[in-house]
Every structure is written in structure tokens, then in C-alpha cells.
Amino acid sequence: MKNIKVKLAGRSYPIYIGAGAFDIALADFAKLASERRRVFCIADPAVLKAHPQKAERLGKVTEIIAVPGGEKTKSVAMFGRLCSELAGKRADRKSAITAFGGGVVGDLAGFVSASYMRGVNFYQIPTTLLAMVDSSVGGKTGVNIAEGKNLVGAFHQPRAVYSDTPFLKSLPKRQFAAGMAEVVKCGILGDAVLFKRLSKFGGGMGFDSPELEWAIARACSLKAKIVAADELESSPEGGRALLNLGHTFGHAIERCAGYGKYLHGEAVSIGTVMAAVLSRRLGLLDDSSVSEIAGVLKGAGLPVSLRKPIPAGDLIDAMRSDKKSVGGALRFVTILSIGSTRTEKVSENTVRRAIADFFKL
Numbered sequence: 001m002k003n004i005k006v007k008l009a010g011r012s013y014p015i016y017i018g019a020g021a022f023d024i025a026l027a028d029f030a031k032l033a034s035e036r037r038r039v040f041c042i043a044d045p046a047v048l049k050a051h052p053q054k055a056e057r058l059g060k061v062t063e064i065i066a067v068p069g070g071e072k073t074k075s076v077a078m079f080g081r082l083c084s085e086l087a088g089k090r091a092d093r094k095s096a097i098t099a100f101g102g103g104v105v106g107d108l109a110g111f112v113s114a115s116y117m118r119g120v121n122f123y124q125i126p127t128t129l130l131a132m133v134d135s136s137v138g139g140k141t142g143v144n145i146a147e148g149k150n151l152v153g154a155f156h157q158p159r160a161v162y163s164d165t166p167f168l169k170s171l172p173k174r175q176f177a178a179g180m181a182e183v184v185k186c187g188i189l190g191d192a193v194l195f196k197r198l199s200k201f202g203g204g205m206g207f208d209s210p211e212l213e214w215a216i217a218r219a220c221s222l223k224a225k226i227v228a229a230d231e232l233e234s235s236p237e238g239g240r241a242l243l244n245l246g247h248t249f250g251h252a253i254e255r256c257a258g259y260g261k262y263l264h265g266e267a268v269s270i271g272t273v274m275a276a277v278l279s280r281r282l283g284l285l286d287d288s289s290v291s292e293i294a295g296v297l298k299g300a301g302l303p304v305s306l307r308k309p310i311p312a313g314d315l316i317d318a319m320r321s322d323k324k325s326v327g328g329a330l331r332f333v334t335i336l337s338i339g340s341t342r343t344e345k346v347s348e349n350t351v352r353r354a355i356a357d358f359f360k361l
Contacts (some may be wrong), residue, residue, distance in 0.1 A: 002217040004320030006137065006224040008157065008231060015137060015224070017290065022054060022164035028096070029061040037094045039123075040086060042109035044069045044101030045196065046126040047127050050170045058125075061090065071259040074108050074143045076152065081355050082112045090325070096121040096159075102128035102137035102175075103264065107150070107262055110141030111262035124158045127167040129179025130265050133186070134218040136161045138227045138243075142356065144259070146323050149251050155232055162321060168207040177301035181246075184296055185272055186219040191340030194218045199292065231305045241343045245333040246272030252318035256310045262303075269294025269302035277361070278346065278354035279335040289338060294361070305361065312355040316348060 129186035144151020201332030230239030250271030
């Protein structure tokens with residue numbers, strides 16, 4: 001069991017990683033119940049079905065509200081439905097909300113927590129690798145609208161994150177690989193030791209790998225450090241925006257291909273390779289590094305190319321409406337070397353050439 005702290009002024013919180021984290025969550029929720037504070041659990045029914053014994057235990061200390069899984073659930077309509085349901089159940093300002101599921105449930109439940117009664121306490125029990133290393137940490141919450149992914153949301157930090165790694169045993173291989181995309185991303189953007197370890201394993205790890213807990217903790221530690229330094233992503237250069245490595249391209253791929261065609265981690269994997277190719281075109285990265293990045297991602301079971309080409313113009317239009325663009329200018333996280341990155345604005349012409357380079361790989 002590892003315990004990492006996200007250090008924010010007056011609002012620091014723990015991330016518990018490993019077997020037993022779920023038991024800590026139950027104890028914390030039981031304590032809230034003893035204080036006559038209700039805990040509402042917004043959960044993915046597939047997770048409840050896959051872990052019936054844990055679901056039963058959770059139901060004894062929380063009031064479970066099931067929502068469908070999948071990216072379409074992250075909608076304004078579902079957000080409104082959940083707020084109405086909480087009001088109907090007479091949830092008050094002392095109530096708390098916990099997410100039990102993957103990133104979709106976490107983002108949605110977090111936004112409800114940030115908004116209901118102008119904010120109630122929030123907890124995360126991530127059950128996918130992607131959620132454990134990415135969406136459950138840092139306080140970004142939100143829903144999608146037709147114009148783009150996560151364009152409506154709020155920063156709302158959890159009180160605690162309980163990443164019980166045995167949940168990963170029931171995760172399909174494709175979902176597990178999607179989570180590895182964010183682990184590899186963390187190695188590229190700021191942890192060369194992590195990336196080298198992943199490269200040694202060919203990128204591949206399984207839920208039973210003795211290295212997995214270490215890798216999750218390493219990725220979370222890096223994210224916690226970056227979030228603590230730039231919680232609201234307000235730094236003009238670098239800062240929390242570095243965590244968007246691969247996401248500018250990745251979100252555009254998701255939107256253009258249609259949400260659900262690629263898992264988020266799969267789109268980020270492809271987007272990370274595209275970011276590496278862009279960095280090479282800018283003269284920052286050499287051919288061998290691009291190949292190494294693609295090789296580690298592929299070794300983790302992730303796609304490094306599109307199943308079907310998407311026109312460069314469509315990708316660029318999608319990127320312009322992304323919340324990471326600044327004044328309509330395209331901004332990317334570029335790679336200087338493994339473990340070193342920066343943010344910079346890039347001309348549309350250069351981006352088009354980089355996309356063309358990518359399709360030639």
C-alpha cells in the first residue's frame with residue numbers, strides 16, 4: 001500500500017494505492033455516517049455487477065445511484081438528472097458524493113459534487129487504470145457537449161482517492177492498455193526513470209505485475225507535484241498544461257472519429273505519437289526517440305496509428321475549439337527529450353506538415 005499526498009494549501013488530500021484502499025474508503029464513509037452525514041455513491045452498474053461483494057459492502061455505508069457507463073453518459077442531461085435525484089433524496093450541504101467506476105463516472109460525479117449546493121465533499125474510488133493514474137487525481141471534473149470534450153466543468157478537488165488495485169483484475173485487456181497510455185505519457189513528460197522502466201518491459205504490464213503499483217504511484221506522484229504547483233492551469237507556460245501531452249491531438253481524434261470509436265487512452269496514445277512527430281518537425285526530437293515512444297506505446301497494447309485517416313483540416317478545426325487553445329491559436333505540449341517537455345504555440349502550417357509526416361510513418 002502506497003500513500004501519496006496532493007499538497008494544496010489547506011486542502012491537501014491522500015491517494016491510497018494498492019490492495020486495501022477500498023477498506024480505507026469504507027471506514028471513512030462509515031465515520032461520515034456516524035456523524036449523520038449521508039454519502040451518495042454514483043456508480044457504473046457494470047462495476048457493481050463485476051464486484052458484487054464489494055458493491056454490497058459499499059451499499060451499507062453509502063446510497064448508491066447507478067448511471068450507465070460510456071462517454072455518452074458525460075452529458076449535461078445526465079448532470080441535470082443526477083442533481084434532481086439528489087434534491088429528491090434531500091441531500092444537503094453536509095452530504096458527500098463518491099464516484100465508483102472509471103473516468104467517465106469520476107468526471108461526471110465530480111462535476112455534480114462541484115455544483116450541487118454550490119459544492120459538497122467528493123471522494124474517488126477509481127476502478128480502471130486510466131482513472132487511477134489520470135482522471136481521479138487533480139480535481140478536473142466535467143461533461144461533454146456537441147462542440148467538444150470536457151468543455152463544461154469545474155475544478156473540484158476530492159477529499160481522498162482510493163485506488164484499490166485488485167479491481168484491475170476484472171478489467172478487459174483493451175481497457176487496461178488504455179490506462180497504460182497515461183502511465184507512458186507521465187514518463188515522457190517528466191519522469192525518465194519511469195519511461196526507461198516501461199521501455200525495459202517493452203511497455204507491457206499486467207494487473208499482476210509486481211511493477212504495477214510502483215508505476216501507478218510514480219505517475220500519480222508526478223501529477224500531484226504538477227497540480228500542486230499550478231492547480232487551476234493558469235501558468236502562462238508549462239505548469240499543469242504539460243499534463244495535456246498527446247491530448248490536443250487525442251481529443252481531436254475522439255471528436256472527429258466519433259466518441260466511443262477510440263477509448264480515451266487509445267486516442268491519447270495516437271496523439272502522443274503525433275506530438276512526438278510534431279516535436280521532430282520542430283527540430284526538438286530525433287528519429288530514434290520518436291521510434292522509442294511509439295515502440296513503448298505499441299508494446300503496451302496501444303494503437304500508434306489511426307484505423308482510418310482523418311483529414312488534417314478536420315483535426316485542426318476540432319483543435320481550435322478545444323479548451324486548450326489560446327485565442328484561437330494552437331498550443332501543444334512538445335517533447336524536448338524523454339522526461340522533458342514544454343508548451344508552445346505552433347503555426348497551423350507546421351501542424352499540417354506534422355500530420356502529413358505522421359501519416360507517412
